[in-house]
Amino acid sequence: MAISGSPAHATIRSRDFAFPLLNGVFDVCAGVAMLLFGLPIVWSLSVCGCGVALLVGTATLTSRDDLVVRPATIVFGIAAVLLLVLAFVYLTRDADSIPHLLPGYDADSERWRLLPGVLCLVSVAALIPATFASTAPN
Numbered sequence: 001m002a003i004s005g006s007p008a009h010a011t012i013r014s015r016d017f018a019f020p021l022l023n024g025v026f027d028v029c030a031g032v033a034m035l036l037f038g039l040p041i042v043w044s045l046s047v048c049g050c051g052v053a054l055l056v057g058t059a060t061l062t063s064r065d066d067l068v069v070r071p072a073t074i075v076f077g078i079a080a081v082l083l084l085v086l087a088f089v090y091l092t093r094d095a096d097s098i099p100h101l102l103p104g105y106d107a108d109s110e111r112w113r114l115l116p117g118v119l120c121l122v123s124v125a126a127l128i129p130a131t132f133a134s135t136a137p138n
Contacts, residue, residue: 017058073131094109095111
């Protein structure tokens with residue numbers, strides 16, 4: 001990523017996205033291979049979803065040459081990734097196997113905590129458009 005004239009933001013160039021593009025293709029192929037070899041469906045689809053997200057993000061950001069990454073873009077992006085990880089934790093584990101620091105942990109319960117997971121996914125769905133909107137050209 002090249003730094004433009006102002007230190008407050010960086011200009012995106014198409015050649016900076018070779019790694020995310022290749023990583024997205026690899027993730028999609030790895031997720032399909034995981035499905036074919038009978039690994040857990042949740043993890044297979046998670047890997048495929050991450051690959052698709054990388055491909056969509058790369059295609060979106062490289063479709064225009066005048067997009068600018070601002071500090072808000074980075075904050076929104078990091079928050080979306082953290083909430084997505086948190087959603088996977090809540091949606092793939094029951095209450096006694098959730099990490100102790102997270103709300104909803106209960107050592108005696110085998111119930112799934114779906115509501116926090118769904119709320120995290122809804123928050124991610126709201127943050128993704130905000131992230132791309134913050135990269136709008138000057």
